[in-house]
Amino acid sequence: MQNENEREPGSRRSFIKGLTAATGALAAVKGAAAAPTNGPSIRLPDAIPASLNTPAKAASFPMRGAQVFARACKQEGLAALFCCPGNYDIINAIADEGIPSFGGRTEGAMCAAADGFIRVTGEVAACSGTEGPGFTNMIMNIAVANAARTPLLVLASNKRIADEDAEMGIQTVYQQPTTEGMKKYGKRLIDPKRVHEYAAYAFRQLKTGVPRPVHLDFPAEIAAARFKDASDLRYYYDKSKYRTEAKPYPDPKQIRLLAERIQKSERPIIVASTGVFYGRAWGALKELAEKADIAVVESGTSRGHFSDGHRLSASTAPGALLSADLVVFVGQYSMPNVGEVAFSPDAFYARIDPDPSDIGRNMPIDLGIVSSEQAALEALTDAVAPQRREAWVAELAAARKKFEDENAEYYKIGMSYKDAVHAAVIAHELSDFLYRGDLPKEQTTVVSGGYGIGRYCRRFFRAYRPGQICNGAYQYGAIGPDCGYAFGVSAAVQLGVGPQAAHQGAPIIAVTGDAGFAYTGMELETMSKYKMPVVMVVYNNNTWGVSGSGRSAHMYLFQENLRYDKVAEALGARGEYVTKPEDFRPALQRSYEIAAKERISTVINCQSKKEFWQQAQQYPPGFLGKVEPGCMAYDH
Amino acid sequence: MVVRTELERYAERGVFGSFSETVAKSGSVEFRFNWLWKLPFHLTFDSKPQTLTFKKLLPDVEPGSDLDAGLKAFLKDCSSAERPEHRRIDRERVSVRFSNRRGAVSLTFRVTGFDYEYAVNRAINLVNELFVGFLNLRYPEYMIKAFRLPEE
Numbered sequence: 001m002q003n004e005n006e007r008e009p010g011s012r013r014s015f016i017k018g019l020t021a022a023t024g025a026l027a028a029v030k031g032a033a034a035a036p037t038n039g040p041s042i043r044l045p046d047a048i049p050a051s052l053n054t055p056a057k058a059a060s061f062p063m064r065g066a067q068v069f070a071r072a073c074k075q076e077g078l079a080a081l082f083c084c085p086g087n088y089d090i091i092n093a094i095a096d097e098g099i100p101s102f103g104g105r106t107e108g109a110m111c112a113a114a115d116g117f118i119r120v121t122g123e124v125a126a127c128s129g130t131e132g133p134g135f136t137n138m139i140m141n142i143a144v145a146n147a148a149r150t151p152l153l154v155l156a157s158n159k160r161i162a163d164e165d166a167e168m169g170i171q172t173v174y175q176q177p178t179t180e181g182m183k184k185y186g187k188r189l190i191d192p193k194r195v196h197e198y199a200a201y202a203f204r205q206l207k208t209g210v211p212r213p214v215h216l217d218f219p220a221e222i223a224a225a226r227f228k229d230a231s232d233l234r235y236y237y238d239k240s241k242y243r244t245e246a247k248p249y250p251d252p253k254q255i256r257l258l259a260e261r262i263q264k265s266e267r268p269i270i271v272a273s274t275g276v277f278y279g280r281a282w283g284a285l286k287e288l289a290e291k292a293d294i295a296v297v298e299s300g301t302s303r304g305h306f307s308d309g310h311r312l313s314a315s316t317a318p319g320a321l322l323s324a325d326l327v328v329f330v331g332q333y334s335m336p337n338v339g340e341v342a343f344s345p346d347a348f349y350a351r352i353d354p355d356p357s358d359i360g361r362n363m364p365i366d367l368g369i370v371s372s373e374q375a376a377l378e379a380l381t382d383a384v385a386p387q388r389r390e391a392w393v394a395e396l397a398a399a400r401k402k403f404e405d406e407n408a409e410y411y412k413i414g415m416s417y418k419d420a421v422h423a424a425v426i427a428h429e430l431s432d433f434l435y436r437g438d439l440p441k442e443q444t445t446v447v448s449g450g451y452g453i454g455r456y457c458r459r460f461f462r463a464y465r466p467g468q469i470c471n472g473a474y475q476y477g478a479i480g481p482d483c484g485y486a487f488g489v490s491a492a493v494q495l496g497v498g499p500q501a502a503h504q505g506a507p508i509i510a511v512t513g514d515a516g517f518a519y520t521g522m523e524l525e526t527m528s529k530y531k532m533p534v535v536m537v538v539y540n541n542n543t544w545g546v547s548g549s550g551r552s553a554h555m556y557l558f559q560e561n562l563r564y565d566k567v568a569e570a571l572g573a574r575g576e577y578v579t580k581p582e583d584f585r586p587a588l589q590r591s592y593e594i595a596a597k598e599r600i601s602t603v604i605n606c607q608s609k610k611e612f613w614q615q616a617q618q619y620p621p622g623f624l625g626k627v628e629p630g631c632m633a634y635d636h
Numbered sequence: 637m638v639v640r641t642e643l644e645r646y647a648e649r650g651v652f653g654s655f656s657e658t659v660a661k662s663g664s665v666e667f668r669f670n671w672l673w674k675l676p677f678h679l680t681f682d683s684k685p686q687t688l689t690f691k692k693l694l695p696d697v698e699p700g701s702d703l704d705a706g707l708k709a710f711l712k713d714c715s716s717a718e719r720p721e722h723r724r725i726d727r728e729r730v731s732v733r734f735s736n737r738r739g740a741v742s743l744t745f746r747v748t749g750f751d752y753e754y755a756v757n758r759a760i761n762l763v764n765e766l767f768v769g770f771l772n773l774r775y776p777e778y779m780i781k782a783f784r785l786p787e788e
Contacts, residue, residue, distance in 0.1 A: 322768075323722060323723055338653070342768045395720055624776070625774060626776070627772065
């Protein structure tokens with residue numbers, strides 16, 4: 001039987017079919033949502049669907065350097081490319097190979113789109129920008145991807161080798177040092193004959209060990225070089241010759257020690273993080289947890305590799321974390337420090353990680369196991385005896401109920417504020433719509449972004465299958481990429497890649513704040529151009545998430561009641577403006593239905609006010625804190 | 637001394653990032669260690685009254701404020717029968733006293749009997765929960781201001 005993860009990604013043809021069919025709908029909705037008073041209407045030029053309908057054509061010798069590289073990307077299964085024009089030879093060659101390719105409005109947002117795509121699929125994707133300004137526009141989101149341990153392939157053009165140091169023309173800068181400290185591997189290619197070799201370097205790094213971005217720069221001579229046949233290249237091997245699929249296996253002695261600890265423990269917990277997702281180890285995790293009644297709490301850049309609906313889930317049971325007497329971090333690549341996770345100082349700490357050089361960093365460990373996540377979890381499942389821990393399971397259930405009761409109380413308070421939309425109302429209504437309404441609760445993939453709004457929504461969003469939640473702000477703490485993530489996540493769902501296959505074509509929900517929207521909001525145009533069904537909720541509280549006073553106050557504030565919904569309409573999407581709490585749910589319902597039926601994105605501009613954060617005594621519960629790991633996790 | 641042995645155990649396991657002690661003329665012993673968020677903590681052991689004290693554990697807590705009340709309620713809850721037994725403080729064995737002097741909050745654990753192992757364990761766990769499970773969740777802005785934790 002075919003495993004879900006082994007399914008072919010959704011076909012390019014079905015994706016394009018949806019795009020073409022939806023083209024007509026665009027004009028209809030435009031008329032309703034943004035009737036122009038003068039000038040021509042927004043329209044999708046015929047050239048876009050025509051371009052997307054152009055058949056892919058795999059390159060063969062004779063090839064140019066760009067084609068050799070694109071061919072290697074295709075053979076490695078590069079799942080998508082997100083870019084802006086520039087680095088022309090490379091992006092054109094990648095598109096020609098049939099790799100799903102998307103062109104957006106800023107390189108930075110497209111870099112975030114690739115990151116979001118990867119976080120919910122587990123597959124490698126690429127972003128690309130033109131040399132100099134296009135490349136440097138990506139920097140913030142390369143740094144984000146690095147902190148998130150995302151296997152992101154960053155591509156950029158980089159002047160001509162012949163013009164080294166000459167400042168000839170424009171956009172000249174030596175780019176590799178710019179990503180120092182933000183990548184796993186980087187190289188400015190200088191020998192055209194080694195272009196395939198460096199594709200191998202890139203994918204060897206992207207597909208083994210702990211992932212992080214790989215950055216390749218392509219001077220013009222590399223992309224444009226011509227090769228009559230393989231003998232013109234210094235290195236042209238199949239991927240089976242330049243990297244291995246083998247994974248590190250755990251030391252049986254260490255596994256026995258941990259199994260004994262699990263046996264003795266009364267309240268064991270596994271922290272299932274990024275490595276469990278990228279290692280596709282969720283099946284092994286579930287088997288181990290169920291065999292020995294081990295609680296599981298999630299952390300990391302995406303959620304759902306252990307269902308929130310499971311009786312052993314502690315992701316929505318923050319009150320129980322401090323009770324754990326054994327904590328096993330599995331694939332926690334971005335490691336918290338003591339104090340950043342809510343565990344007892346008396347707990348026994350174990351860590352399973354493929355990289356021995358990271359074990360013991362930040363958090364002291366009592367036992368370290370070097371292994372792939374999957375192999376270690378399988379070995380542990382074999383080593384532990386079946387066990388039941390009814391008292392621990394009951395404590396988890398009680399903690400989950402307490403948490404839900406607290407959320408319900410927040411919602412009740414939020415609904416009592418009638419002059420603006422409180423974050424608790426948005427969070428609760430989204431949760432109710434997604435998990436307790438007509439939709440299958442595991443269907444909708446969510447981008448959980450924003451700062452203050454994020455503190456609320458994360459308490460209410462639930463994940464029931466891998467890749468269901470893309471955690472927006474993570475360790476690097478950037479609030480701006482959310483619309484970029486939304487585009488990438490939507491592309492993943494439309495294409496049905498990896499764990500999104502079962503929900504191919506479904507709309508997605510994304511949440512951001514007014515501060516975050518400013519950075520990547522132009523990508524509503526990209527969503528409209530590609531007919532991505534995204535419901536983008538913007539929490540508009542007229543301010544950054546922090547406040548100043550006296551002579552500095554103005555620097556923290558925006559003009560009030562800005563119309564981000566109108567921005568969306570002006571970019572070819574829909575807009576909804578919600579100013580009262582009871583109006584949010586109907587707006588959500590309308591937006592979702594139009595997204596599902598007509599593949600049109602909507603911005604729901606939720607008018608809130610800064611006083612909800614700044615005057616917490618008057619407007620409880622105010623800005624919320626968090627406990628990590630689990631559904632509230634923000635930093636790690 | 638049991639108190640030292642128990643605290644050293646945390647230091648040896650790496651829970652405390654560093655550990656040292658000084659003995660005052662009065663005979664009380666001050667233990668210093670870096671712990672949560674690498675912040676410095678001071679725990680004073682006085683054998684005559686059998687007390688362990690985190691002096692000036694929390695700064696800038698206005699008496700009578702919401703935070704002041706919240707802290708008192710949190711401490712009261714630590715002995716509640718509604719808590720799981722492994723998280724509860726047995727008042728028969730150790731009592732907890734809260735004091736707020738001009739905004740500086742200290743916590744004193746008075747040992748009834750001689751179960752210092754239990755007292756140290758409960759004191760460390762209570763302060764751990766106070767910081768990572770209570771203040772971090774309920775009063776994030778206080779934590780940012782008082783301890784200069786990262787805000788952004």
